[in-house]
Amino acid sequence: MPEIVTAAMLVIGDEILSGRTRDRNIGHLAEMMTAVGIDLKEVRIVSDEEEEIVAALNALRARFTHVFTTGGIGPTHDDITADAVARAFGVPCEVDGRAYAMLEASYAARGMEFTAARKRMARMPRGADHIDNPVSTAPGFRIGNVHVMAGVPAIFQAMLDNVIPTLKTGTKLLSATVHCPFGEGVIGGPLADIQKAHPDTIIGSYPKYQDGAFWTELVVRSRAPDALDRAREAVEAMVAGLAARQ
Amino acid sequence: MPEIVTAAMLVIGDEILSGRTRDRNIGHLAEMMTAVGIDLKEVRIVSDEEEEIVAALNALRARFTHVFTTGGIGPTHDDITADAVARAFGVPCEVDGRAYAMLEASYAARGMEFTAARKRMARMPRGADHIDNPVSTAPGFRIGNVHVMAGVPAIFQAMLDNVIPTLKTGTKLLSATVHCPFGEGVIGGPLADIQKAHPDTIIGSYPKYQDGAFWTELVVRSRAPDALDRAREAVEAMVAGLAARQ
Numbered sequence: 001m002p003e004i005v006t007a008a009m010l011v012i013g014d015e016i017l018s019g020r021t022r023d024r025n026i027g028h029l030a031e032m033m034t035a036v037g038i039d040l041k042e043v044r045i046v047s048d049e050e051e052e053i054v055a056a057l058n059a060l061r062a063r064f065t066h067v068f069t070t071g072g073i074g075p076t077h078d079d080i081t082a083d084a085v086a087r088a089f090g091v092p093c094e095v096d097g098r099a100y101a102m103l104e105a106s107y108a109a110r111g112m113e114f115t116a117a118r119k120r121m122a123r124m125p126r127g128a129d130h131i132d133n134p135v136s137t138a139p140g141f142r143i144g145n146v147h148v149m150a151g152v153p154a155i156f157q158a159m160l161d162n163v164i165p166t167l168k169t170g171t172k173l174l175s176a177t178v179h180c181p182f183g184e185g186v187i188g189g190p191l192a193d194i195q196k197a198h199p200d201t202i203i204g205s206y207p208k209y210q211d212g213a214f215w216t217e218l219v220v221r222s223r224a225p226d227a228l229d230r231a232r233e234a235v236e237a238m239v240a241g242l243a244a245r246q
Numbered sequence: 247m248p249e250i251v252t253a254a255m256l257v258i259g260d261e262i263l264s265g266r267t268r269d270r271n272i273g274h275l276a277e278m279m280t281a282v283g284i285d286l287k288e289v290r291i292v293s294d295e296e297e298e299i300v301a302a303l304n305a306l307r308a309r310f311t312h313v314f315t316t317g318g319i320g321p322t323h324d325d326i327t328a329d330a331v332a333r334a335f336g337v338p339c340e341v342d343g344r345a346y347a348m349l350e351a352s353y354a355a356r357g358m359e360f361t362a363a364r365k366r367m368a369r370m371p372r373g374a375d376h377i378d379n380p381v382s383t384a385p386g387f388r389i390g391n392v393h394v395m396a397g398v399p400a401i402f403q404a405m406l407d408n409v410i411p412t413l414k415t416g417t418k419l420l421s422a423t424v425h426c427p428f429g430e431g432v433i434g435g436p437l438a439d440i441q442k443a444h445p446d447t448i449i450g451s452y453p454k455y456q457d458g459a460f461w462t463e464l465v466v467r468s469r470a471p472d473a474l475d476r477a478r479e480a481v482e483a484m485v486a487g488l489a490a491r492q
Contacts, residue, residue: 015452017286018421019276020465026291030265040263042298043291045272048450052288075430076451077438107431117434135455152455175264184321185353188363192323204294205322206261209381209398219266 002223005170007038008060011045012053012071012081013151024153025070029160036164037172038066048072053084061088061146066167068160071151073140075117081148082141086125089143095122099130099139106137124148132162175221176232180239183207183214190238191218198231200224248469251416253284254306257291258299258317258327259397270399271316275406282410283418284312294318299330307334307392312413314406317397319386321363328387331394332371341368345376345385352383370394378408421467422478426485429453429460436484437464444477446470 009029015021026043033040041064046052053072061067072081086093100122107114121138131140131147133155140149140159149159180187184207195203201222208215218235222228255275261267272289279286287310292298299318307313318327332339346368353360367384377386377393379401386395386405395405426433430453441449447468454461464481468474 011289014448014450015465016272017276017289018419018467019273019278019280019286020421021452022273026262027265027268030263032265034264040265041293043257043263043289045289047287074451074453075434077434077441078450112431115431115435117438118431120434121431136460152453154455173264175266185358185361185364185367188321188323188366189361192363195323202260204260204324205320206267207320207398209400214382219261221264 002171005038005066005168006041006064007033007066007068008042008044008064009040010053010056010060010067010069011043011151012048012069013045014048014078016045016071017047025151025156028153028157029068032160032164034173034175036167037169038167039170039173048078048080050080050084050087053081054088057085057088057146061144065145067146068163069146069148070156073121073138073148073150075115075120075138079120082123082125085143085146085148089125089146091126091143093123093125095119096124096128096130096141099124102139103137131159134158134162171223173221173223174225174228175219176228178218178220178232178235178239180216180218182216182239182242184216185214186242187216187218187238190242191235194231194234194238198227198234200227201231203231203235248417251284251312251414252287252310253279253312253314254288254290254310255286256299256302256306256313256315257289257397258294258315259291260294260324262291262317263293271397271402274399274403275314278406278410280419280421282413283415284413285416285419294324294326296326296330296333299327300334303331303334303392307390311391313392314409315392315394316402319367319384319394319396321361321366321384325366327394328369328371331389331392335371335389335392337372337389339369339371341365342370342374342376342387345370348383348385377405380404380408417469419467419469420471420474421465422474424464424466424478424481424485426462426464428462428485428488430462431460432488433462433464433484436488437481440477440480440484444473444480446473447477449477449481 124141128141128143206217370387374387374389450465452463
């Protein structure tokens, strides 16, 4: 039997909701999850408000195997993710001795002051494990099924590379893409019939619009390679049949 | 008194969650909302599953002034947004006579068959109003405080342009950006003091990392122009003071 492992993502940050910054982490996480056999099922973006973060986190961590957060773990007053995660888990948020020592040594080595703001980055919920940050030392952390990472894309990606080998993964959802030169209005009927005849697959139709014309990307997905092949062949035959009639 | 009007967005589509398609609508909606004086407070991305869409929609429409959805209103079997929205509102999803006539005339004018799949695009919750689609005829719709729009970016943007003049808007959240050549660890302490001294503003710090060095974009936001100016001046003075000490 295929094993299904799910995930959700919580993006924390006013700057995404105001349009000032375009998120670049959702697409990256989505691609990585698909590659390793984890189904990303939901993403939420919330503002830098503790109540909002706590409510979203508790909703997501109860429903999905893994939860990933980005944003709000830096040294400034608007970085409240560690406090919010601690509150969601009902544990204190406190200075982690090992993180403090790592940061202290890193700033000393660079001849930089270990300011009160920088010390904030050693705070995490009691009982959390580190997620290594090879870019700028200050660690992310994992508590329960929640992985808390930076919002800066280069750091998020480096942290995620450290997290992925530790994750429980499931049977990969395989996919095959069929380019279709026809719009959805042409293929909608026969495609629905193919979906019905291949219940072990998920067939998606993604409309594209360019230069006044529609075309479609048809994507067949399945955890069973044989079922995937059969459905892909049916979709290809449908497209070829329509092309022959033009 | 400033008037606060809020919004949420619901992005519907497996293709975003699988990483196949990178969302391009969230950032556009976020910018447009900020420009007209509506606070985008939450975004959710859910899969093409009716239960998920209904639950997310009911959560969001109860909490925010406006809700905007993208995706799932095309002619194929995986386009289930109209049904899900109808179910969320407890009304039937049925063929809208005016939408049907518009689509029928449009396909006739282009010499194209009005297929069963295309007829699906005339379905909407009973009592919904149209959102005009100048690109490809098939309308979006509004029911209650929910605006249902296409996922194809060109069509979404055109529909949104038609929706925005109809929306209740609030006092604009003004913003001023101060470029800061220092990382957050340097400015975190004094910036928190400035935030405390200017409670009518929201001061955000957005770390940027490039070529091995951190710098920061500091953003002051307020609905009161005078408060904005005072806080911006304080932030600029802090940055100038730090630069003078280097």
